Amino acid sequence: MADANTLGKILLVEDDKFLSVALGDKLTREGFTIIKAVNGQEALAKVRSQRPALILLDLMMPQKNGFEVLAELKLDETTKNIPVIILSNLGQEADIKKAKELGVREYLVKSDVEMKTVVEKIKAELAKSVNGNFAG
Amino acid sequence: MTEIEIRDRQEQLNAILSSMAEGLIAIDNERRIILMNQAAGILLRTAPPEATGQEIKQILAVYRDNQPLAYQDLPIEKAITERDIISIGLLDNLSVKAKNGRLFPIAMTIAPLLAKGEISGAIILFRDITKDREIDQAKTEFVSLASHQLKTPLSAINWYSEMVLEEEVGPLNEKQKEYLKNLYDANRRMVELVNSLLNVSRIDLGAFAVEPAPTDFSAVADEVLTELKPQIGLKKLRLDKEYDKQVPSINADPKLLRIIFQNLLSNAVKYTAPNGVIGLALKKEGDNVLIRVTDTGYGIPAADQGKIFTKLFRADNVRDKEAEGTGLGLYIVKAVVEAGGGRIWFDSLEGRGTSFFITLPLVGMKKKAGTRGLT
Numbered sequence A: 001m002a003d004a005n006t007l008g009k010i011l012l013v014e015d016d017k018f019l020s021v022a023l024g025d026k027l028t029r030e031g032f033t034i035i036k037a038v039n040g041q042e043a044l045a046k047v048r049s050q051r052p053a054l055i056l057l058d059l060m061m062p063q064k065n066g067f068e069v070l071a072e073l074k075l076d077e078t079t080k081n082i083p084v085i086i087l088s089n090l091g092q093e094a095d096i097k098k099a100k101e102l103g104v105r106e107y108l109v110k111s112d113v114e115m116k117t118v119v120e121k122i123k124a125e126l127a128k129s130v131n132g133n134f135a136g
Numbered sequence B: 001m002t003e004i005e006i007r008d009r010q011e012q013l014n015a016i017l018s019s020m021a022e023g024l025i026a027i028d029n030e031r032r033i034i035l036m037n038q039a040a041g042i043l044l045r046t047a048p049p050e051a052t053g054q055e056i057k058q059i060l061a062v063y064r065d066n067q068p069l070a071y072q073d074l075p076i077e078k079a080i081t082e083r084d085i086i087s088i089g090l091l092d093n094l095s096v097k098a099k100n101g102r103l104f105p106i107a108m109t110i111a112p113l114l115a116k117g118e119i120s121g122a123i124i125l126f127r128d129i130t131k132d133r134e135i136d137q138a139k140t141e142f143v144s145l146a147s148h149q150l151k152t153p154l155s156a157i158n159w160y161s162e163m164v165l166e167e168e169v170g171p172l173n174e175k176q177k178e179y180l181k182n183l184y185d186a187n188r189r190m191v192e193l194v195n196s197l198l199n200v201s202r203i204d205l206g207a208f209a210v211e212p213a214p215t216d217f218s219a220v221a222d223e224v225l226t227e228l229k230p231q232i233g234l235k236k237l238r239l240d241k242e243y244d245k246q247v248p249s250i251n252a253d254p255k256l257l258r259i260i261f262q263n264l265l266s267n268a269v270k271y272t273a274p275n276g277v278i279g280l281a282l283k284k285e286g287d288n289v290l291i292r293v294t295d296t297g298y299g300i301p302a303a304d305q306g307k308i309f310t311k312l313f314r315a316d317n318v319r320d321k322e323a324e325g326t327g328l329g330l331y332i333v334k335a336v337v338e339a340g341g342g343r344i345w346f347d348s349l350e351g352r353g354t355s356f357f358i359t360l361p362l363v364g365m366k367k368k369a370g371t372r373g374l375t
Helices: A017-029 A040-050 A066-075 A093-101 A115-135 B005-019 B039-046 B076-081 B130-165 B173-202 B217-234 B256-268 B302-307 B329-339
Strands: A009-013 A033-037 A054-057 A084-088 A107-109 B024-028 B033-036 B060-064 B087-088 B094-096 B103-115 B118-128 B213-216 B240-243 B250-252 B277-285 B286-296 B343-349 B353-360
Touching: A009 A017, A017 A033, A017 A115, A017 B130, A033 A040, A040 A066, A040 A107, A040 B118, A054 A066, A054 A115, A066 A084, A066 A093, A066 B103, A084 A115, A093 A107, A093 B302, A107 A115, A115 B130, B005 B039, B024 B173, B039 B118, B076 B103, B103 B130, B130 B173, B173 B329, B213 B217, B213 B256, B217 B240, B217 B277, B250 B256, B256 B277, B256 B286, B256 B329, B256 B353, B302 B343, B329 B343
Parallel strands: A009 A033, A009 A054, A054 A084, A084 A107, B240 B277
Antiparallel strands: B024 B033, B024 B118, B060 B094, B087 B103, B094 B103, B103 B118, B213 B250, B277 B286, B286 B353, B343 B353
8 A cells, every 4th residue: 555655756677777767757747656667677676665656557667577577577476556547658559458467457569659648657556556555 | 406415405404494493383275384494393393204294283382461362363264364574562462381281471473474475374483481471570570669658759749839938937929839749749740750650660570569449430520530639620521420220330450440531531631622522431331331531632543553552653743732631541451451351442533532431240249359559
């Protein structure tokens, strides 16, 4: 369960510097607190140390790809309920299916999605997870 | 010529035939093999004496996409009846199954066999193009990989220009807004082009999947029309819709169906002058659904009509008018329609307009496992 002061904290996992800056700037302006990771390994370490309210996750990355990150998050009781939004340029049915099987609810394709949509989806997921936690 | 000279000449011809690297088969008017050289024997794993006298269809088993090809679909008859030389290459995707079961891709040339002005059969020359196929595959994989790599910087351009356009980092003057909007739109087109290239590479690799699910054709069509609304409005086009209520929900791949509607309808909009009419009809016709997309647009010049489904081809009359086309859309649509067990054709008159017709079977598309889907 996320506690109140981590509600706006987002872990941004993206290995491309330009995309990471674009997303980071945008989300900071929207009022979120941003933590960044550039590979899967670092992402897992930061999930454990920083307890983000949501993870924005790329799939193709060095040192553990997004699927491996998802699988490890799922194994850990303390991390398995953190909502994850995939933001990748892999847009194949098989990739989407695989991610959904690993518990992902929202899957966005970078080159096809506007930034404002990314923000909307993050807000919607956070709202769902807060409600979910109260209900649970 | 003396008998010895004749024998020498005969031996010389035999030496030429058996030294050829290509397989050669000659058939008579009864379509029986009268001659087969060494190379053909090795490629087909059949000894030439054993093949001689047999019908060509017993010996040369031709396949397309791993399905046996009916003899009448082979252009041998065409070569004989039309006295034409026919070449089959890499893009025709034909393979031959040797007697030992090995399937290999072939290129072949079929020429009518003429003796004293009369057709007395045909000569078939063929070779194994496994190597060519591998090179072509490497090319396609490169296109796929390169296109994919382009997506990351394209996403960056999209996002940064979106943020600047939304004036998140400060106000813009009108000209700056206009220029940025152009930059943003051009980049969106580039993303579409990259997506098309990826689709083409998936088609060419034979790697795309067909995943049928009960699909409402009119719903998919309406979704696409909604997306095209701004362009239709901008050009003041009239849209005529005619949906037959009898068209049931069909087991078709909704993504593929979307590709069909998207390409045909956006073409109709793109290639029709302002105030024109575009039409979409869905009908039940026998065992098929008929999709008809019409426009009162520029039309396809008669000379270009045979080439419009060819990859990267664009008709002469629209190159100057519309800079946006890629020459990939109809190639993709045709591949998709055929993968779905359907047919596509068109009627067009330059300056008057074009109608595209597609039929897809009511029984639905066959599922095809593939490593990749089209997007």
